[in-house]
Amino acid sequence: MKITENVQNNVSRIFLDGRFDANTCGEVEQFIRKRIDDGMHYFVLDMENVSFIASAGLRVVLVIAKELRNTSRGDLCIASPQPNVRKVFEISGIDNVLQIHEDVERAAKGFLQ
Amino acid sequence: MQQSFEFPADTAVLAKIGEATVAAGRSAGFTESEIGDIQLAVDEACTNTIMHGLKEDPSRTFQVVLRWASGEVEIFIRETGDPFDPTEVPQPDITAALEDRSVGGLGIYFIKQLMDEVKYRIDEKGMKTLYMVKRGAGCR
Numbered sequence: 001m002k003i004t005e006n007v008q009n010n011v012s013r014i015f016l017d018g019r020f021d022a023n024t025c026g027e028v029e030q031f032i033r034k035r036i037d038d039g040m041h042y043f044v045l046d047m048e049n050v051s052f053i054a055s056a057g058l059r060v061v062l063v064i065a066k067e068l069r070n071t072s073r074g075d076l077c078i079a080s081p082q083p084n085v086r087k088v089f090e091i092s093g094i095d096n097v098l099q100i101h102e103d104v105e106r107a108a109k110g111f112l113q
Numbered sequence: 114m115q116q117s118f119e120f121p122a123d124t125a126v127l128a129k130i131g132e133a134t135v136a137a138g139r140s141a142g143f144t145e146s147e148i149g150d151i152q153l154a155v156d157e158a159c160t161n162t163i164m165h166g167l168k169e170d171p172s173r174t175f176q177v178v179l180r181w182a183s184g185e186v187e188i189f190i191r192e193t194g195d196p197f198d199p200t201e202v203p204q205p206d207i208t209a210a211l212e213d214r215s216v217g218g219l220g221i222y223f224i225k226q227l228m229d230e231v232k233y234r235i236d237e238k239g240m241k242t243l244y245m246v247k248r249g250a251g252c253r
Contacts, residue, residue, distance in 0.1 A: 019127070019128055019131065021124070021127050021128075021131075021156060021160070022124045022127060022160040022163070022164065023124035023125055023127050023128070052131060052149075052152065052153075052156070054127075054153065054156045054157060054160065054220070055157060055160075055219035055220040055223060056160060056220075058219060059217075059219070062211070062214055065211060066211055066212060066214070069211065069212075070212070083145075083146070084145070084146070084149035087146070087149065088153065088223075091207075091223065091226060091227075092207055092219055092222075092223075093207030093208055093209075096208070097210060097211040097214065098211070
């Protein structure tokens with residue numbers, strides 16, 4: 001998994017590239033936790049280049065979002081998922097508890113409103 | 114057509130299993146959405162085998178057999194690790210609010226939701242087989 005980040009207006013935009021499965025979810029979790037330790041509270045996970053997501057990836061997204069909302073008044077949302085990835089968010093019902101946006105800019109703006 | 118693989122119990126093999134599953138789904142004439150369903154179900158089943166059945170011990174192995182014909186893909190996952198019957202796992206509450214969400218059980222839920230048939234059996238030698246089949250919309 002390739003992970004890159006761009007921070008603007010205190011929103012961390014994290015760009016994931018690759019499969020988000022049981023083999024790679026630990027890297028993503030570690031990366032975000034490090035940024036939380038650094039003081040970031042708002043995250044957009046850009047999934048335009050995520051070709052596949054499994055429940056292990058969903059678990060990381062859910063756990064981090066829950067922690068951010070409970071402990072630091074922050075939040076996490078998803079941007080630009082491919083149709084197969086969006087479908088996994090939908091059948092798991094996670095689209096009802098997390099915001100999913102068409103693109104990363106719109107997602108980041110959502111936090112500023 | 115049939116393909117058989119032997120993999121070590123290491124999550125690094127999941128990408129390769131995904132590629133083989135997608136290729137089988139394409140050969141069987143499934144839509145991209147259906148291929149995504151099959152890939153997800155197989156990934157979840159293999160993840161359970163690697164992590165729970167074989168405790169991520171790469172010296173232990175499991176077998177994946179993909180068998181396909183037009184409009185149908187069958188998958189057999191065989192191993193001799195700890196018994197774990199995914200068909201017995203209760204369904205997670207996918208309507209719960211974020212704070213009440215359980216983070217487990219989703220993988221099995223996907224397998225049951227996305228495949229047309231899921232069976233689990235243990236033979237007299239302790240070999241466990243998870244069998245799944247996906248049929249195309251016109252073949253059910």
